[in-house]
Amino acid sequence: MTEAVFITGTSSGLGRGLAEEFLERGSKVYGLSRRPSGIESPDFHEVHRDLGDLEGIGAALGELLGKTEIGLAILNAGMLGEFKAMPDLALDELRRAMDINVWANKQILDWFAAHHAPGRIVLISSGAAVNGSKGWGSYAMSKAALNMLTQLYAHDLPDSHLVALAPGLVHTAMQDQINDGVDAKTFPSVQRLKEARGTPDMPGPRKVARMIADALPDLLERHASGDFVDIRDF
Numbered sequence: 001m002t003e004a005v006f007i008t009g010t011s012s013g014l015g016r017g018l019a020e021e022f023l024e025r026g027s028k029v030y031g032l033s034r035r036p037s038g039i040e041s042p043d044f045h046e047v048h049r050d051l052g053d054l055e056g057i058g059a060a061l062g063e064l065l066g067k068t069e070i071g072l073a074i075l076n077a078g079m080l081g082e083f084k085a086m087p088d089l090a091l092d093e094l095r096r097a098m099d100i101n102v103w104a105n106k107q108i109l110d111w112f113a114a115h116h117a118p119g120r121i122v123l124i125s126s127g128a129a130v131n132g133s134k135g136w137g138s139y140a141m142s143k144a145a146l147n148m149l150t151q152l153y154a155h156d157l158p159d160s161h162l163v164a165l166a167p168g169l170v171h172t173a174m175q176d177q178i179n180d181g182v183d184a185k186t187f188p189s190v191q192r193l194k195e196a197r198g199t200p201d202m203p204g205p206r207k208v209a210r211m212i213a214d215a216l217p218d219l220l221e222r223h224a225s226g227d228f229v230d231i232r233d234f
Contacts (some may be wrong), residue, residue, distance in 0.1 A: 002043075004028045006070045006118065008108070009077030010046060011035040013172035014124070017205030018074055019044065021213050030064050033077065051077055051104035052096065061111045070118040072216070075105045078124065080174050081138035083182045083190070089137045097138035102145045109153050117160045120220065122212070123150050125164040125228060135187035147228045154226030163219050166230040167212060169193065169202040 005022045009015030010031030016039070019029045023041050031037055031046035039046075047064040049056055079100045081093055105123060112118065128136045129143035150164040169175070175197060184191040196202040203211075208231075215234050223229055 002026060002028055003071040004030065004068055006030045006032070006065065006073040008032045008051065008075050008104075010037045010039070012037075013174065014167060014170050014205045014208060015074075015076040017207075017209035018076060018212065020206060021209040022072075025213065027072075030068065030070070032060060032064060052099050054099060054103055054107055057104060057107040058111050061108065065115075067116075069116050070112075072120045072122070073108075073112070073118040074122045074124065074212075075108060076124040077104070078143075079139075080177060083135035083178075083187050084137060085134065086137050094138045094141065097142040098145065101139070101142035102149060105146065106149060109149075109157070112160075113157060117157050119160060120216065121157070121160050121162045122216075122219070123162065123164045125150075125166050127166045127168075127230060129164075129166070129228070131189070133187075133189035135182070135189065150228070151226040154224075161220055161225045163223055163225070164228045165212065165219070166228070166232075167208050168230070168232045169196055170208045171197065171202045171204050175202065 005027045007015055007018050007029060010019045011033035016037055019031055019039055022029050023043055028043045032049060034048060034050050037046055047060050049060040079097055081097045123146055125146050126143045128140040129147050132140060147164045150162050154162045175193060178190050179194050179197050182190045184194060211231055215231060
């Protein structure tokens with residue numbers, strides 16, 4: 001039986017790479033993103049919603065998935081936010097990051113809990129969730145909250161295996177935003193990212209998508225539901 005895979009953020013970056021990878025592997029892919037992906041395949045289905053519209057997520061999932069039984073969900077969509085010192089970070093900016101990176105995923109998990117939860121759920125996290133580097137405020141805090149969200153839902157979705165997964169460096173528009181718009185003297189942690197851009201240390205979305213797909217059996221076998229895992233530890 002062909003597995004159905006649900007992925008958020010399929011319009012670009014890692015989400016699009018994941019959609020293309022699973023389509024190539026013979027899965028039916030259901031994408032939820034703010035913009036059209038441009039992917040043309042009879043096995044790809046998508047609905048467009050801004051995940052910041054928290055109240056509209058349930059309706060979007062109902063439209064996209066209906067009674068489809070999803071075997072794997074990858075909750076990938078997220079936002080970086082601006083690099084700022086914490087005193088300069090407005091609460092409205094932090095709320096927006098929490099809405100996209102945390103509460104939208106809670107809405108999705110709640111919808112699955114009320115319908116048919118996938119056997120495997122991967123929530124895309126980040127090393128920023130544990131590093132606490134200067135300037136990463138809204139992104140780091142929201143990804144740390146995402147890790148705890150994953151751990152807590154592992155209790156409430158006992159028939160699903162959940163993992164918060166840091167994918168490592170991925171050359172996406174997010175990295176371009178960092179490279180072109182963030183001063184490494186003010187925020188030293190980004191210097192490593194600038195140096196990695198365009199090198200094998202920062203692979204493209206499709207290569208990272210392949211790494212994630214290949215790692216799925218080990219995630220299930222080696223890690224308890226609710227764990228935070230860094231793909232670079234494989």
